Amino acid sequence: MRPIAVMVSLLSLGAQMAHAEGEDQKAQTLSEVNVKSQRIQDLPNKGYQASKTRVGKTYQDPQDVPQAVTTLTKELLHDQQIGSLREALRNVVGLSVNAAEGGRAGDNFNLRGFYTFGDMYLDNMRDTAQYNRETFNLEQVDVLRGSAAMLFGRGQAGGVINQVSKMAELRDKNVVTGSLGEYDYHQFTADFNKQLTETAAVRINLMDRHEETYRKNPATGDRPEFDRQGVAISFGAGIGTENEFFLNHIYTQTRDVPDFGVRFVATHPLNNSANGRTDRTFWGSNNNFDDSDTRVTTGIFTHKFAEDTQLRTQLRHGNYKRGYWAKTPADELPLANDRVGGNVTRTLEYDTVNFQSDFSTKFDLAGMKHAVVTGIEYLKEDSYRHSLQPYDPVTGAIYTQTGNALTTAIRNNPNGVGFNRHFASITGIPVSFNADNYAVYVQDSIEFIPNWTVLAGVRRDELHATYQSATSPKLSYGENSYRSGLSWQPNPDRHYYATWSDSFSPTADLYQLTAIPQDPERSKTFELGSKWLFMDGDLAVRTALFTATKYWERSTDLEATSAILTRKRRTNGFELEVTGKVTDRWDVFAGIALLDARVLKAAQNVAAGNVYSYADARVEGQRARNTPIATVNVWTTYALTDAWKVGGGVEVKGERYAYNPSSANLSGSFTGGHFNPNSAPGYARVDLMAAYEQPKWAVRLNVKNLLNKEYYDAVYDNGGLVTPGNRRQAIVTTEYKF
Template identity: 45%
Template sequence: MLLAPIGALAANETTLPQITVQDDRLDDTPEGYQGGTTRVGKTDQLAKDVPQAVTIVSQQLIEETNANTLKEALRHVSGLTFNAGEGGRIGDNMMLRGFYSFGDLYLDGIRDVAQYNRETFNLEQVDVLRGSAAMLFGRGQAGGVINQASKQPLAENRNEVALTGGTDTYRRGTADINYVLGQHVATRINIMKTDAGSTRDHVESEREGVAPSIAFGLGTDHRLTLAHYYLKTDNTPDYGVPYFELRPLDVPKDRFYGTTDDYERNRTNISTATYEFSITPDGRLRSVLRHADYTRDLWGVAPRLAAGATSASIANGTAIVNRNRQARGGEEKTWTSQTDFTTKFSTGRFEHEALIGLELLDEEAGRWSYNAIAGSVAPPTTVGNPDASPLLPASYGNRVKNGVVTYEGFTWAPYVQDMVQIMPGWKLFAGARWDDLDADYSTGAQVEYGEWSYRAGVSHQPTDFQHYYFAWSDSFNPTSDLYQFTPTTAVFPAERSRTLELGAKWELLEGDLSLRAAVYRTEKAWERNTDIETAANNPLLTRERHTSGFELEGAGRLSERWELFAGLALMSPRIDEARPGGNPNVEGVRPRNAPNYTYNLWTTYKLDHGWKIGGGVEAKGERLAYGIGGGSASITPNKVPSYQRWDAMVAYEQRRYEIRLNVLNAFDKRYYESVYENGGHVVPGTGRAVQLVTELKF
C-alpha cells in the first residue's frame, strides 16, 4: 500500500464555501414556571443564586393563567396586596410584605416612575426582589422591587399570533414576531389591542400597544439593542363600593356607582438603547440610556354613603350615595443613564465578583387637579338603583387645570459591591450606594439630599442544588420622593427601611423543582404618607413600624406531566410608634391593607393527545382600612373580609397551534381585591368570566 506524502495531500486540498444553516424554531418544550435568568441582582443570575428572596412570574405562568395586565400577573406573588386609587394615585399600586411599592416598579432594571396600568404583552417575566431595595436600586420602599423584564430579539425565527374572546365582550389580539435579519442581527415586534368590558357594570378598558426592537451583534462580544415601548390605555375608573358599619356595602358585585362619563387615560412612550461589551470571559460592561415620557388624566367619582344611612334604607335600596369627584392629571419626562461593570479576580486565595456602577437620572414632572366649579359634581344616586348616566350639569366637563405644581430634579448615584469567596462554597458580600438629589419645585421649594444605602450578608452554596444565606439591607426614601407632595416647613429625617432575612433555596428532582423558604424582619422608620391629598399637611404617617414574616415557595415540574407554582406568606405587621403629634392609639395596631396571610397555587397536568388541564387558588386574609391622624380617638378600622378565588383551565396544545379555555373566579365568589387604605371605598374583584384563546405559531 502506497501513501502520498503529507505535502502532496496539503497541495490538493480544496476549501469549500461556508454554509450557514438557518431554520425556524418550533419548540414544544415549555419554558416552565422557574423562569429564566434575572438581573435584579445587577448581574445575570438564576433566582437560586441570588442571596435574597426572589419570585419569578414566568411567561408560561402569565400565558396559562391569561394574566394580561401586570396586576393580574402579580396575583401569583404571595405577600402582595393591591391598593385602590384615590388621594392622587392612579394605576398600579401594590403592597409587598405590608409596605408600599408604588415607587419600586422597574422596567428592565430602570425605575418606571409613572402611575399607570401596566400590560404584559411585551413581558418575558416579572421579577420580584423582596426586602429593601438598598444599594441595588437606591431609594425605595421596604417591601421589595417589582421588575418587568421585556422580550428581547432572539437569534432564531419565532412568530406567534393570539386571539382571545370571552364573556363581558372581552376581545384581545396579540402578535409576537421575531425575525433574523442576518448572522448577528434580529428584530422583534410585539403588538397588542384589547377592548373589554368586565363583570362590573359599565366598567370598560381599551388598550393598545406596540413594542419594536432590534439587536446587533447577537452572539458576539459587542451587542447593541434599540427598543421602543408604546402603551395607550383608556379605562373606566372603578372606585368600587363604600363601607357601611365597618364592612363593605353588601350589594351585588356588579353594581357600579360611577358614571359613564368617567375616564382614566394614560400614554406611555419609552425608548431604550442598551450596549453590552464582553471585555473578557469574566469582565462585562453594560450601559443603558433611556428616555421615558408619561401622561395621565383622570376624571371619575368615588362613592360615599350620605349621612343618615341605616340598615333599613340599605336593605330597601333608598340610602343615598354621594359621588365625590376625582379629577387630576400629570406628566413625567425622564432621562436615565445606567452603567454597570462586573468582573471576577483573585487576591491571594480569595475569589472576588465585583460590581461597579453609576446611575444618572434627570426628571421633569408636573401634576394638577381640575377646578371644582360649584355645582359641577355628579348628582347623588341610591344604593339600590344607581344611575350611571345621570343628567350632568353643563359645567361638569370643565377641564381647567388648578394647583399646577412642576418639579425638576437631577440624581447621580454611584454604587459598588464585592462578593468574596473565602472558602469553597462560602461567600461574603457587601455593597453601598450613594444617591444625591438636587430638585426644584415651581412653588419655590428646593430639595437637596445625599443618602447611603447598604447591602451585606453571607452566602453558603455547598452544592449546585443548595443555597443558604443571611442578608441585611438598608434603604431610604427622601421627603419628596416621586413628587408625592410639596415639601413642608417640617423637617424630618429620610424614611429608612432595614431588613434582616435568613433564607434557604433548594433545587429538587435534579433541578426540575425549585423550593425556597425565608424568615425576615423589616423595620421602617419615619414612614411617609402616600396620600397626596393629605400629605401636604401630614407628611409623616408613622414614626416606626415593622413586619416579621415567613415565606415558602415552590416552582417547577414534579413529573414530565405535572407542574406547579405555589407560595405561602405568613406576616405579623405592627405599628410600633405613632408619628410626632399623631394618634397614640395606632400603636400596636396592624397596618392597613396588610393581611396576616396570603397563599397561591397554580398547577397543570398533561393528559394524552395534547390535552392539558389546570387550576389554582389565590387567597388573602382579612385586611384593615382606616385613617391615621392626630388626636386621641380610638382606632375603629374598616375590615375587608378574607377570600379564596379559584381559577381553572383546559388546553389543547399542538406544535403549531394551541386552544385554551380559562375560567376566572370559577365559583363566582364575591371578594374585594383592592383596598383604599383610608377606608373610603373598596373595589370588588372580577366575577366569573370565561375566555377562549387561540394561538398560532409559525
C-alpha cells in the first residue's frame, strides 16, 4: 500500500473514533489508566526545566534517564526569539556547527567532538535528510548524549538530536506573533489549537520568516538571505483514552541565498586584506540559491492495555527535495591574479518510508521490578542526486566550467555577475542510493534491590543497499548494538549512574565512496553522571564525566574520494548543566563542557587494487577538528514585576581547528615543530532581552550579539572555509493570545 493511502486510512480511522466517542459517553471515561498514563505527558515544563522526554523510547522525567540529556524547552526558544534549529542548538554546550560543503550542506553539527548528520530525529524517527530545520512547530528539542544505537539505530558517539513536534491538545488556544528587526528581519508565526470533541482536537502552526546578514557583495550589494515558510497540522482523536491516534503533517520551504563564508589565510580567517576583502565580503549574489521543499506525514497510534503497558506504532512518509548553487570565496591573491573560487551545485530528492512499533510494560518477577521496552523498525530509503550546470533558457546554450572558474560571461564574484535557479539544468549521471533497513531491539531496567537499577539492552540492525556506483554497487550489513548501566536513586531528587553504550554507522549511510566496502564505524561511550533536584524540584543540576572512542571514522563530505578520516579517535570530557527556577521570578539555563578530543590513529585509505595509503602520522595525538576545549552557555531571565521581564546570556566557544585529518601531508600545519593548523578563533556572544507581558498580549525586544563582535560561527569540515556569524541585530516581537 502506498504511504499516502495508509495515511488516508489512518485519518479515516481517527475520524470514526472521534465520532464513536461522541456517541458513547462511557468510552470517554475509561478508567484511572488514562489519568495515570498522562501524568508525565501532561506535566508542564517548569520554564527552562523539562519535565518529560521520550528519548528513552517511553515518556520519562529526564531526571530518571541514566544518560546525559539536554532539553531545550519551547519557553527557552520563545524568550530567545529563535527561528532555526541551528540557532536553538547554540544553547547546547559541547556542540559546534559544521559549515558543510556539497554532500552535507544543511543542519550539520559536532557533539562531543563527533558529527551528528546521521543522528537527527523528528519524534524519535530518523530525519537525516540534508535540509535546514525550523523551530516553529517544535515543543522542545532533546539532546541525548553519548552512543545511542541500541535505542535509535545506526549513529555516532556524540549523541542524538531529537525534535519533538507540537501535537493537538484538548483545549482552545491561539497565539499569533509578528516580528521586525535589523537586516530586513521579519517573521510571522501562528499556533491555532481547537478542541473538536471531548477527546479530539486539531492544531495548526504557521511560519513565514525572512532575514539577511551583515555580509555584502561590494559590487551588487547582495547579501546572504534566509527566506523560509512552513505549515504544520496535527489531528488527534481519542486523546487521553486507551486508544489514542494522531495524524501529523509538516511542510517547510526554503528559498535561501547561501553563504560559504571566507577562506583561511596564514591559519586565520581572511580579514582586512590588502585587496579590501574582510569578513564583510560576500562572494555570492542573489543569483545563487538554496531551495528546498520538505513534506513529512506521520500517523501515530497508541493502545494502552493497562496502567504501565502500551503499544505505540508510528508510520511515516517523508519527501525531501533540494537544489542549490552556492559560490565559494576566492583565495587571497593579488587582484589581477585572483582565483575566482568554485561553484557547489546539487539537485537531490530523498524519499523515505519509516515504520516503528514499540511495546513497553512494567511488572514484578522474582522479587524484582522490571521495565521492559521492545520494538521493531523498518526504514525504506530512496535517494537521487545530480549536478547542475548553467545554461541560457532562451538559446539553450550550455556554459562550461573549467577548473574552479566559469567562463567570463557568467563569473560570479564581487566584481562580476552571476546566474540563478532559472539558469540551471541537470547534468551528468544521477547518483542513486536505495536501502532497506530492519531492526529489532529489547531493553530491560531491573530494580534488583530498592533504589538500585541495572539496565541492559541489545539491538540488531540489518541494512541492505544498492548504489549507482562502479566501485560498490551493493552493500549489506548486520550489526548488534548494546546499552548497559547501573543507577542508584536514594530518593526522587538524587540520581547517580554509570552507563556503557555503543553505536555503529555503516559506510552505507547514503553513499559509499571507498573503492571496496569497508567495515562500519564503531563507537563506545562510558559515562559517570549525577542528577540533582533543588528548590522543591524546580532547579535541576546534572554532571557527566565521560570517555568516547570512535573507530574507522568516515568522511562527512560526500565529495571526498577518501572516505576514511581516522582509524581511532577519542574524546574525554566533563559537562555541568543547571536549568530551572532559582526563585519564582528567576529562571536560568546554563552549562559548561570541557572536551579533550584527540586523533589516536591516523587514516588508512584503500584504492582500487587494494592499494593502501596513510595520512600524515604526525596528526596522531593532536586535537580533533571543530572541537573547542571549552564551551559555556548562560541564559537567564528575571521577572521584575508580574508584567516586566528582563534577561540575557552569553555563548562562549574556544578556538576550533579546521583541517583534513586524512591528508597525506600536513606540513603546512606544522610550524616550528608545533601543530598549528587553520583555526577559528574563540568568541563570546552576548544577547539581551526585555519583555512586557499581559495575559492576552506581549511585546518583547531581543538584541542578539549586543557587543557587535566579529565571530566565526561554523567551520567547514575539511578546513578550507569558515562562516561568520551575524553582527548585532535588534528584533521587536508582538504577541497576541485569544
